[in-house]
Amino acid sequence: MIEIRQLSKTYRGNDGADTLALSETSLDVGAREIVTIVGPSGCGKSTLLRMVAGLAPPSTGSVAIAGQPVTAPRTGTGVVFQASTLLPWACVLDNVLFPARIAGRRTPALVARARELLRLSGLADFEQAMPHQLSGGMRQRATICRALLLDPDVLLLDEPFGALDALTREEMTVELLNLWQRAPLTILFVTHSINEAVLLGDRVVVMSPRPGRVEAVIDIDLPRPRPERVEDSPAFVGYARQVRELIFGQRAARSTEVQP
Ligand SMILES: Nc1ncnc2c1ncn2[C@@H]1O[C@H](COP(=O)(O)OP(=O)(O)OP(=O)(O)O)[C@@H](O)[C@H]1O
Numbered sequence: 001m002i003e004i005r006q007l008s009k010t011y012r013g014n015d016g017a018d019t020l021a022l023s024e025t026s027l028d029v030g031a032r033e034i035v036t037i038v039g040p041s042g043c044g045k046s047t048l049l050r051m052v053a054g055l056a057p058p059s060t061g062s063v064a065i066a067g068q069p070v071t072a073p074r075t076g077t078g079v080v081f082q083a084s085t086l087l088p089w090a091c092v093l094d095n096v097l098f099p100a101r102i103a104g105r106r107t108p109a110l111v112a113r114a115r116e117l118l119r120l121s122g123l124a125d126f127e128q129a130m131p132h133q134l135s136g137g138m139r140q141r142a143t144i145c146r147a148l149l150l151d152p153d154v155l156l157l158d159e160p161f162g163a164l165d166a167l168t169r170e171e172m173t174v175e176l177l178n179l180w181q182r183a184p185l186t187i188l189f190v191t192h193s194i195n196e197a198v199l200l201g202d203r204v205v206v207m208s209p210r211p212g213r214v215e216a217v218i219d220i221d222l223p224r225p226r227p228e229r230v231e232d233s234p235a236f237v238g239y240a241r242q243v244r245e246l247i248f249g250q251r252a253a254r255s256t257e258v259q260p
């Protein structure tokens with residue numbers, strides 16, 4: 001579904017110096033797959049996602065979705081970023097309908113669809129509320145509703161729950177999995193949380209420090225739907241340890257292990 005080929009990004013700084021943010025990254029994501037991406041801060045995760053979203057041009061390489069080259073934002077791709085990107089001057093319903101406005105088709109059917117998404121997210125009573133009147137979790141729910149308005153087949157999420165407390169975060173992760181069970185979505189999900197990466201992913205991509213590239217890809221062979229308390233299972237703990245060791249290096253991982 002998503003083909004990322006030899007993708008690099010170099011940023012030109014104000015002083016003329018170049019920063020290689022992402023180096024020759026290739027990755028294939030199958031239809032209905034959930035791939036999670038973890039890696040140190042500054043390794044180019046957001047840069048990668050922006051290029052897959054068609055929001056930034058690659059320096060070299062290419063991205064294709066469903067066989068079509070990505071050169072601009074695509075209607076079938078929903079995007080959710082960490083910081084709330086809701087328009088502060090528009091009510092929740094208008095925010096969710098924003099993609100319809102951009103596409104020039106705020107039809108009664110899409111208004112009904114927006115209301116339905118808000119109802120499913122427990123935000124039915126907040127259609128007319130302004131973003132600042134919502135909690136952080138409610139704002140991210142509204143942002144996800146907006147990303148789903150035009151029935152995407154690809155959902156790109158960049159640390160969508162990073163600003164939320166641990167409880168809300170867990171709840172939102174479970175909601176995202178429920179959503180994925182119901183809709184034919186291919187998901188690319190960037191997170192700083194190793195547990196979140198293992199809990200959500202069919203595969204976890206571990207990126208190297210800047211300039212980022214794919215350091216390792218780990219297949220997560222856990223049943224779906226993921227059972228409750230799967231985090232306590234030995235398999236889950238093993239995967240999480242494997243990802244942590246890849247991120248922090250074998251030596252760092254050993255030094256934090258409790259000695260017998
Ligand atoms: N618009 C930009 N102009 C110049 N440099 C940029 C720009 N965006 C990102 N960079 C640089 O590219 C590198 C990768 O940034 P990016 O935001 O992709 O990292 P990240 O992996 O998402 O980090 P984090 O985990 O902290 O969100 C960094 O060195 C950053 O300073």
Ligand SMILES: [Mg+2]
Binds near residue numbers: 045046047158
């Ligand atoms: Mg980032």
